[in-house]
Amino acid sequence: MPAPYPQEFRDDVVRVARNREKGVTLAQIAKDFGVHEMTLSKWMRQAKVEDGEEPGVTRSESAENRELKKRVRLLEQENEVLRRAAAYLSQAHLPKRLYPLVRELAADNIPVTVACRVLTLSRQHYYRWLRQSVTDTEVTVAYRANALFDAHRDDPEFGYRFLTGEAEAVGERMCERTAWRICRDHGWWPVFGKKRPKNAKRPGPPVHDDLVQRDFTAAGPNQLWLTDITEHPTGQGKLYLCAVKDAFCGRIVGYSIDHRMKARLAVNALDSAVARRGHVAGCTVHSDRGSRFPSRKYVHALHRHGLAGSMGRVGAAGDNAAMESFFALLQNNVLDRRPWATRQDLRTAIVTWIERTYHRRRRQPRLGRLNPIEYETTEKPAATLAT
Numbered sequence: 001m002p003a004p005y006p007q008e009f010r011d012d013v014v015r016v017a018r019n020r021e022k023g024v025t026l027a028q029i030a031k032d033f034g035v036h037e038m039t040l041s042k043w044m045r046q047a048k049v050e051d052g053e054e055p056g057v058t059r060s061e062s063a064e065n066r067e068l069k070k071r072v073r074l075l076e077q078e079n080e081v082l083r084r085a086a087a088y089l090s091q092a093h094l095p096k097r098l099y100p101l102v103r104e105l106a107a108d109n110i111p112v113t114v115a116c117r118v119l120t121l122s123r124q125h126y127y128r129w130l131r132q133s134v135t136d137t138e139v140t141v142a143y144r145a146n147a148l149f150d151a152h153r154d155d156p157e158f159g160y161r162f163l164t165g166e167a168e169a170v171g172e173r174m175c176e177r178t179a180w181r182i183c184r185d186h187g188w189w190p191v192f193g194k195k196r197p198k199n200a201k202r203p204g205p206p207v208h209d210d211l212v213q214r215d216f217t218a219a220g221p222n223q224l225w226l227t228d229i230t231e232h233p234t235g236q237g238k239l240y241l242c243a244v245k246d247a248f249c250g251r252i253v254g255y256s257i258d259h260r261m262k263a264r265l266a267v268n269a270l271d272s273a274v275a276r277r278g279h280v281a282g283c284t285v286h287s288d289r290g291s292r293f294p295s296r297k298y299v300h301a302l303h304r305h306g307l308a309g310s311m312g313r314v315g316a317a318g319d320n321a322a323m324e325s326f327f328a329l330l331q332n333n334v335l336d337r338r339p340w341a342t343r344q345d346l347r348t349a350i351v352t353w354i355e356r357t358y359h360r361r362r363r364q365p366r367l368g369r370l371n372p373i374e375y376e377t378t379e380k381p382a383a384t385l386a387t
Helices: 007-018 026-033 037-050 059-089 099-107 112-118 123-130 136-154 160-169 176-186 263-277 296-305 317-335 343-358 372-386
Strands: 224-234 237-246 252-258 284-287 308-311
Touching: 007 026, 007 037, 007 252, 007 263, 007 343, 026 037, 026 343, 037 059, 059 099, 059 112, 099 112, 099 123, 112 123, 136 160, 136 176, 160 176, 224 263, 224 317, 224 343, 237 263, 237 317, 237 343, 252 263, 252 343, 263 296, 284 317, 296 308, 317 343
Parallel strands: 224 284, 284 308
Antiparallel strands: 224 237, 237 252
16 A cells, blocks of 8 residues: 655645636646545545635544544543552552552553653652662662762862772772762862863754765665755745755655754654655665754654765865755755745745756656656666665
């Protein structure tokens, strides 16, 4: 069964079909966007339901029903927790410990998260209690920390090297690196030394290595993807586009358009590409070092889909030149052709140019004078046999 089209893509196709010129049929629109005519008809009927032109269940109503069912199930679980807790606490001559109650509720399919929230307990402490409270390593670290603290309290001028010797004198032997780590975690520094700031920001997730090295070629589809974000002003403000390009055929396999440039923009484009291409585990996704691509949400999305991240150097546009060339074409053919009054007009023009012109009418010399759709269709079997 083929993967469903992303909702953003469906809305764009319906919008183009509704605003089509006279003489342009739905069959032509469906052909331009690579979908079946019957599929486009179903999308347009659903759009009429969403707009209230025809009776039916809208997406928002369906989502609301699912949310209500989820809320009812959650309330039932919370009521069961309160009922069991009242019965448990009313028992006489028994220790009032709630962690065993949480374990009993978990055995009866009540989530630990719900039970701990209702009983105002910490899940971390519960799981620690479940794993047999304190480990031998934690006890050892605690004894070492006590020895270091006693030495630091007696002589605040001592650094961690002197504190290591003082701790060894009372029977807690450790290497200097261990002593430094314990002192760092607790902020035990000499009075004349430089104190570490308490609210210093931790660095974000590490960026990926450059796995491409400016070689934007691929032996087959879904082996190397390129992605980047561009923006363009309109009368209503800026519009941002994040696109994902397959280096094998040059096809835009996923995109996302929004009025705000947040990490969700890059994540939605990646999810759209995965939804349209199917099984893509092992594919390398190359980008620049913009702040959206090293974000935690984007890195988690790469791991969730089994993709390998890759990034060029800071300020080196050539490290993602193949994607920059696509945005240059988009700039010349769409963005700079005329002023755009609304974001909606620009969005429609972008998706129409990508799906109708760039994918199906623009022949590229590097593809043997074929467009991306034709090249992928003719070369994909050969690439599959070669692998």
